[in-house]
Amino acid sequence: MTETLNLPDLVHWAWAGVLYWLILGFSALLLQSRRRLLTRVIFPLGALGALFIAGVGAAGLVAPTSAIILPIGLPDLPFHLRLDALSAFFLVLLGGAAFGVTVYAAGYFRNMRAGPLGLLALWYHLFLAGMVTVLLADDAYAFMVAWEVMALSSYFLVTTDHKIPEIRRAGFLYLLIAHVGAVSLLLCFGVLQGGEGDYTFNTMRLAEIAPFWASVAYLLALFGFGAKAGLVPMHVWLPEAHPAAPSPVSALMSGVMLKTAIYGLLRVTFDLLNVQLGWWGTLALALGLLTAIYGVIFAAVQSDMKRLLAWSSIENIGIILAAFGLTLIFYTDGKGALAALTMTALLYHAINHAFFKGLLFIGTGSVLHATGERRMGHLGGLIRFMPWTAWLTLIGALAIAGLPPLNGFVSEWLLLQAFLLSPGLSQPYLNMVIPVAAASVALAAALAAYVMVKFFGVVFLGQPRDPALHHAHEASWAERLGMIWLAAGCVLLGLLPSQVIGWLAPVVTQLTGQALINDAPSASAWLMLAPVSAERASYAPLVFLAVVLTTLLLVYIWVRRVYHGRVRRADAWDCGYPEQDARMQDTAEGFGQPIRQIFEMFMRVERERPDPFDRHPRYTGASHDKLWFIVYEPIAKIVGWLSDQAGKLQHGRIQWYLIYSFATLIFLLVFVTR
Amino acid sequence: MSLTYHLQIVNLLAALLLLISFAMLSQRRIVGLITLFAWQGAALTLSTGLIAWSTGQHHLYYSAGLTLLLKVIGIPWFFFRLVKKLDVDRDVEPMINIPTTMLIGIVLVIFAFNLALPISQMSGTVMRSTLGIAMACVLLAFLMMITRSKAIPQIIGFLSIENGLFFAATSATYGMPLVVELGVALDVMVALFVLGIMSFQIRESFDSMDLKHMEKLKER
Numbered sequence: 015m016t017e018t019l020n021l022p023d024l025v026h027w028a029w030a031g032v033l034y035w036l037i038l039g040f041s042a043l044l045l046q047s048r049r050r051l052l053t054r055v056i057f058p059l060g061a062l063g064a065l066f067i068a069g070v071g072a073a074g075l076v077a078p079t080s081a082i083i084l085p086i087g088l089p090d091l092p093f094h095l096r097l098d099a100l101s102a103f104f105l106v107l108l109g110g111a112a113f114g115v116t117v118y119a120a121g122y123f124r125n126m127r128a129g130p131l132g133l134l135a136l137w138y139h140l141f142l143a144g145m146v147t148v149l150l151a152d153d154a155y156a157f158m159v160a161w162e163v164m165a166l167s168s169y170f171l172v173t174t175d176h177k178i179p180e181i182r183r184a185g186f187l188y189l190l191i192a193h194v195g196a197v198s199l200l201l202c203f204g205v206l207q208g209g210e211g212d213y214t215f216n217t218m219r220l221a222e223i224a225p226f227w228a229s230v231a232y233l234l235a236l237f238g239f240g241a242k243a244g245l246v247p248m249h250v251w252l253p254e255a256h257p258a259a260p261s262p263v264s265a266l267m268s269g270v271m272l273k274t275a276i277y278g279l280l281r282v283t284f285d286l287l288n289v290q291l292g293w294w295g296t297l298a299l300a301l302g303l304l305t306a307i308y309g310v311i312f313a314a315v316q317s318d319m320k321r322l323l324a325w326s327s328i329e330n331i332g333i334i335l336a337a338f339g340l341t342l343i344f345y346t347d348g349k350g351a352l353a354a355l356t357m358t359a360l361l362y363h364a365i366n367h368a369f370f371k372g373l374l375f376i377g378t379g380s381v382l383h384a385t386g387e388r389r390m391g392h393l394g395g396l397i398r399f400m401p402w403t404a405w406l407t408l409i410g411a412l413a414i415a416g417l418p419p420l421n422g423f424v425s426e427w428l429l430l431q432a433f434l435l436s437p438g439l440s441q442p443y444l445n446m447v448i449p450v451a452a453a454s455v456a457l458a459a460a461l462a463a464y465v466m467v468k469f470f471g472v473v474f475l476g477q478p479r480d481p482a483l484h485h486a487h488e489a490s491w492a493e494r495l496g497m498i499w500l501a502a503g504c505v506l507l508g509l510l511p512s513q514v515i516g517w518l519a520p521v522v523t524q525l526t527g528q529a530l531i532n533d534a535p536s537a538s539a540w541l542m543l544a545p546v547s548a549e550r551a552s553y554a555p556l557v558f559l560a561v562v563l564t565t566l567l568l569v570y571i572w573v574r575r576v577y578h579g580r581v582r583r584a585d586a587w588d589c590g591y592p593e594q595d596a597r598m599q600d601t602a603e604g605f606g607q608p609i610r611q612i613f614e615m616f617m618r619v620e621r622e623r624p625d626p627f628d629r630h631p632r633y634t635g636a637s638h639d640k641l642w643f644i645v646y647e648p649i650a651k652i653v654g655w656l657s658d659q660a661g662k663l664q665h666g667r668i669q670w671y672l673i674y675s676f677a678t679l680i681f682l683l684v685f686v687t688r
Numbered sequence: 689m690s691l692t693y694h695l696q697i698v699n700l701l702a703a704l705l706l707l708i709s710f711a712m713l714s715q716r717r718i719v720g721l722i723t724l725f726a727w728q729g730a731a732l733t734l735s736t737g738l739i740a741w742s743t744g745q746h747h748l749y750y751s752a753g754l755t756l757l758l759k760v761i762g763i764p765w766f767f768f769r770l771v772k773k774l775d776v777d778r779d780v781e782p783m784i785n786i787p788t789t790m791l792i793g794i795v796l797v798i799f800a801f802n803l804a805l806p807i808s809q810m811s812g813t814v815m816r817s818t819l820g821i822a823m824a825c826v827l828l829a830f831l832m833m834i835t836r837s838k839a840i841p842q843i844i845g846f847l848s849i850e851n852g853l854f855f856a857a858t859s860a861t862y863g864m865p866l867v868v869e870l871g872v873a874l875d876v877m878v879a880l881f882v883l884g885i886m887s888f889q890i891r892e893s894f895d896s897m898d899l900k901h902m903e904k905l906k907e908r
Contacts, residue, residue, distance in 0.1 A: 668842070669783060672834045679830070683803055 023080035024070055025097040028105065028150055031067045032143045035060065039139030046132030049124075056135050057120035060142070061113050067146060068109025074102025075520050081152060087159070094214050096152035099520040100285070103361060104149045104277045110503060111269045111368040112142055118376045118496025119262040121489070122383065134174055134260075141167040141266065148274050154203035154213040157278075161199065165192040165242075168271060171263040172255050184254035191251045195241030199278070202234035206286055218286045228289050235282040236298065243275035244328045245335060246305040247641045253312070256324035257388060261379025264320060268327040269372035273364050276334055283342070284525040292441065295342025302339055303451055306332030306458040311616055313465045314609040315637045317390050317602040319378045322469055323371065326414065329458055330367045334360055336455060337429050344432075345526055347439050353526040355545050356432045361518050363425035366507055370413040370422060373500035374469075377407035380489035380497075381473060385482070390469075390602035395478040399486040404474040406497040411470045413504040415463035419555040419562070421507035424514075424543070426459050427553060431545050461609070468605045477596040509555050511543045603635065616640060694742040701735040702818040705855060706797070709828040712848065713793055714786050718776060718840055722767045725844050728851055729759030736858055747866045748858065754873050755854070763847065763880060767840065770884060774891055782835045789835050793828050800824035807860070818859040825852030839890055843883045850876055 042056045074097045081096040097105075119138070123131055144167055147160035169192070173185035207213055208221030223231065241248040256264045283290065309328030316322035337360035344353035378388075380403045387393055397404035413420035416427075433452035439445055478484060489497070507514055512532060519529040533544045533552075544552035610619065617637040624631030665671075708728045715721045733756045740748030782789065804820035826849050833845035850872070 669834050669837065672830070676830050676834060680799070680827075687803055687806055 023082065023097075024074050024077050024102075025080045025082050025095050025150065027070045028067065028074075028097055028146065029082070029084070029095060031063055031070060032146050032150075034063050034066075035139040035143040035146075038063065039136040039143070042132050042135030042139065047128050049126070049128040049131060052128070052131050052135055053120050053124045057116055057123070060135075060139055061116035061120070064109045064112035064116055064142070066109070068106050068113065070097075071102045071105025071107075071109055072517075074105065075099055075517055077102075087155065091155050091213075093156040093159075094152035094216075095147075095150040095156070096215070097150060099524045100277070100280060101149045103365075103518065103521045104273060105146065107273055107365045107368050108142075108145055108149065108270050110365070111372045111500070112266060114369075114496045114499035114503070115262050115265045115269070115372050115376060116142075116496075117499065118265075118379070118493050121492025121494075121496070122260070122262055122376070122379055124490065124492075130174065134171065137167045137170045138263070141171060141263075141271075145270060145274055149277060152215045154200075154207070154215070154218075158196070158200060158203070161196060164271065164274065165189070165196065168263070168267055172259040172267075174260050174263070175258070178258075181258040184251075184258040188251040188255040191241050191248055195238040195248070198234045198238035198241070202231050202238055202282065205231040205234065206282070215281075215286060219288070221288070223288065225289055225291060228287050229291060229294070231287060232283060232291075232294050235279060236294075236301075239275040239279040239282075240301070240335075243272050243279075243331045243335070244305075244309075245301060245331065246308050246328070247645050249305065249309070249328045250639065250642060250646060252328055253316075253321050253324045253639075256327070256375075257318055257320040261320070261375055261382060264323070265372040265375035265379075268324070268375060269368040272327060272331055273368060276331075276338070276360075276364055279338065280525060283338075284345075290342060290346050292343060292346040295339045295344075295346065296444065296447070297339070298342060299336050299339030299447075299451060302332045302335030302337070303454045303458075304332070305329070306336060307454060307461075308332070308616065310458050310461040310465060311609060311613045312637075312639065314461060314468065315603075315606040315617070317606075318388050319381065319390055319393075319469070319473060320375070320388055322390075322465065323374055323378065326374075326462065326465060327367075327371055329462060330363070330371065330414075333426070333429070333455065333458060334363050334367070336451065337363065337432075340429075340432060340451075341526065343439065343444060344436070347441075349436075349439075350526060350528045351531060351546055352432055352436060354522050354528050354530045355428065355435070357522045357526050358515055358518055358530045358545075359425050359428035359432060361521060362421075362428060362507075362511075362514065365514075366413070366421040366425050366504070369500050369503040369507065370410045370420075373410035373497060373504065374407060374414065376493070376496055376500070377403055377410060378473075380493055381486075383489070383493075384486040385480075387480070390472045392480045393473045393478075393483065394476045394480075394596060394599065395474070395483065396486060397474040399483065400488045402494050403489050403497070406494070406501045407474065408470060409501040409504055411466040413508065415466040416459045417463070418553075419508050419559040421504050424508055424511045424553070424555070426455070428545060429455060431551055435546055435550060464609075468602060472600075472602045472605065476599045479596045479599070509559060511553070511555060512541070515543065610637060618643060694738055698735050698738055698742075699818060701731050701738070702821045702855070702859075704731045705735075705825055705851075706821050706828075709825045709848070709852075710790065710793060712844070713789055713828060713832050713835075716782070716786075718771055718838070719768070721841055721844055722764050722771070725767075725848060726760050726764040728848065729755060729764075732851055732855060733760060735855070739858055739862070743862060745862050747869075748862065750866055751854075751858070751869050754869065758873055758876060759847070759851065763876075766880065766884065767844070770887065771840065774887065776838070776840065783837055784835050789831065793831060796827040796831060797824040800827055819856060822852055822856035822859055825855060828852075839883075839887050843880075843887070846879070846883075847876065 038056055038060050042052055045051050045056070079096065079098040081094065084093040084095060087093050116138075123134065126134070141164060144160050144164035148157060148164055151157035151160055166189075169185055169189045172188055173181055175181050176185070203213060203218075205227055206218040206221065206223070208218070208223050208227075210217050210221060236245075237248075244252045252268075256268060259267065283294070306329050309325050309330075309332055313322050313325035313329060316325060337356050341353050341356040341360060344350075344356060380400065381393065381396060382388055384400055384403075385393060385396075409420065413422040416422040430452060433448060433455065436448050439448070488494075515530055515532065523529045531546055533546060541556055542552050542554040544550075610617070618640050619635065619637045622632075622634045624633055663674075705728060708724055708731065712721060712724045712728070715724055733752050736748055736752040736755060740746065740752060784792075800823040801820035804823050808817060808819045829845050829848035829852055832848065833842050836842055836845065854872070
């Protein structure tokens with residue numbers, strides 16, 4: 015850094031951001047007893063760090079690739095860091111989402127006890143630093159170290175309320191699946207280095223790997239990163255860990271951490287592997303679609319806010335993965351323009367999801383704070399008590415539902431365009447599969463909208479289902495600021511797609527060799543988005559917004575001014591219910607009932623029907639994930655049986671222990687004299 | 689000529705050591721066990737002293753002195769006191785009956801001699817043939833630890849292993865450097881203290897010195 019007078023490379027700046035967060039984290043540990051200092055200084059400073067990282071990422075999108083070798087780590091194994099366009103894009107995503115969430119966290123944690131808060135601040139900043147290092151790592155060793163820092167710190171964040179047994183259980187499940195995935199990644203890097211014995215990514219890029227071993231590496235990566243991202247059937251930790259974690263942590267884990275897995279998958283598949291095979295894409299597409307449908311169906315039947323959002327994250331990861339699979343299919347088929355289109359959709363959806371899912375999670379955090387309730391059956395009508403939270407959450411809900419002119423629409427539209435534009439591929443079976451896949455994506459998107467209607471409607475609209483809700487208070491200013499930031503992100507990403515796609519171009523070019531063509535006339539290119547061919551489809555969000563706003567205005571004027579205005583307020587028939595109360599509203603369970611009926615084959619439904627003569631009838635119903643019983647329980651049983659067998663070694667009798675050492679001694683002596 | 693004369697006495701003492709090991713294996717009473725342990729120490733002292741005299745290795749005198757002080761006087765005295773205080777001088781019920789134990793012991797001795805054969809050929813000392821005996825002593829003491837269920841016989845077995853190792857060291861390489869020797873002596877002292885305190889604790893917790901009561905200390 016000192017040898018030249020020029021500004022240091024960007025990767026130095028990114029590393030400085032990591033160090034800054036580390037320092038903040040450890041000083042939080044020292045300031046453990048000063049609660050005010052923690053929430054008013056440490057978290058806002060952490061948020062500034064996030065902004066800084068986002069800035070470095072934005073600069074990195076256009077700057078040339080830069081790399082450094084850090085003299086830390088084991089002897090002969092220094093950390094290699096590298097900042098290229100792909101890393102830079104994910105840095106922008108991380109910094110952008112983390113800024114809003116961290117500002118929010120400053121308000122959210124203000125009432126937490128000082129001791130645990132100091133620890134939480136440490137893990138929080140360690141988590142951020144770990145994620146940035148994952149994105150910067152340029153050798154397998156640094157990558158795995160950062161990956162583990164990320165996994166462990168997030169584990170401690172999930173188990174913040176570790177005194178509750180379910181939370182400990184959720185944390186354990188998360189840790190277990192994270193480590194199974196990490197082992198798979200370790201093996202993957204072992205295959206990728208191709209016998210060179212050198213674990214830098216540069217060696218891996220140059221290594222010539224036979225297609226068989228490349229496939230092995232790809233499958234290991236898909237499994238390892240899939241476990242982190244929540245790919246079915248490794249998704250089970252998400253619906254457990256997210257309700258357990260504090261809301262800003264859920265927001266970061268769902269919004270950003272899942273994307274590091276996507277980053278890893280892109281890095282391994284498009285950068286480190288030197289061959290790509292078509293069937294990899296078909297596999298990823300199938301798994302992605304299964305994940306998307308599976309996630310959204312379960313999201314529809316949840317009655318816990320955060321669990322619902324966790325399942326919705328699974329759905330979104332499924333969509334991203336389907337886009338990934340489609341990109342691979344096009345890329346290996348030599349259709350560069352379409353590969354660029356789907357890659358753009360993938361990256362776009364990744365950053366969109368970071369913003370709107372972060373927003374929704376912190377929105378539920380505010381509801382949780384105000385009411386102490388996560389079960390949707392006990393909420394309702396909150397728009398009257400917390401209007402800021404409600405309206406900001408509405409933006410997130412509309413965005414995730416894929417409604418124009420917000421950001422969710424753009425990425426899903428791009429992806430569907432890719433499906434619709436796909437001309438004859440060289441494999442006939444793919445041509446048959448693609449329309450089905452397109453229909454599945456459309457189904458998932460539609461069901462996601464259904465889920466969001468349920469989420470927003472049950473929590474914020476209607477009447478309060480619990481009298482205590484009348485005392486719900488609005489979120490604090492820091493919380494609102496965080497939500498406003500993320501909501502603004504959703505709106506801007508939705509309104510300015512042409513610009514965003516321009517920023518994405520270097521990343522897409524790096525991965526697929528060419529950028530997405532915006533076929534709109536050059537005069538209106540800033541306004542209109544027309545992927546590949548303007549005759550087929552185009553989208554102008556600003557025009558769309560203008561039309562929506564004009565229509566709204568006209569209707570408003572019509573109703574308020576032109577219409578006679580003689581509004582009479584009176585009880586109508588009351589639909590036969592003269593005494594309406596909150597229990598007559600549709601509930602979360604009731605709203606999800608049709609989905610439960612249609613997709614019953616995916617779940618195990620347990621119902622307990624009351625006796626007809628029961629004076630105080632109670633009806634309970636629960637839907638469980640069937641995969642848990644098909645996949646996880648047998649594995650757990652086998653492991654339990656094996657450990658029972660191993661446990662028999664422990665007799666508690668000292669003589670037996672002595673015999674073990676004696677037998678070992680004899681065996682070794684025989685071995686030595688051989 | 690005098691060398692072979694000494695050597696013969698050392699060999700005799702080695703045989704005595706092995707015999708005492710067998711005697712310990714078959715001894716039921718704790719007080720008898722302690723006496724035998726003291727005799728073992730005495731035989732060790734004598735053989736070490738003889739080797740020191742015949743080979744002129746002066747540091748071995750110190751080793752012999754230490755052995756005398758610790759293993760012939762100190763530890764047995766400590767044990768006698770312990771037994772008196774805890775009042776545990778009853779018949780020890782071995783896990784496996786005595787004849788079977790002796791048969792296993794003979795097998796172990798044969799194994800030890802087989803084992804020592806290639807090693808003693810490499811060794812350049814005058815008394816390499818006793819290496820097999822030393823190893824047999826170690827294995828027999830280990831066997832004693834396995835077959836006894838009371839705490840004190842096990843401690844004695846442990847110390848007896850140390851005796852065997854010491855003998856192996858002197859016979860194979862004229863003993864270890866004095867620093868190591870002192871370290872080992874200190875270790876034995878510490879082990880003795882720890883084990884002595886533990887015996888009291890076991891007694892206090894379970895009202896008996898039988899280690900069967902410790903079987904509860906497992907996971908399930």
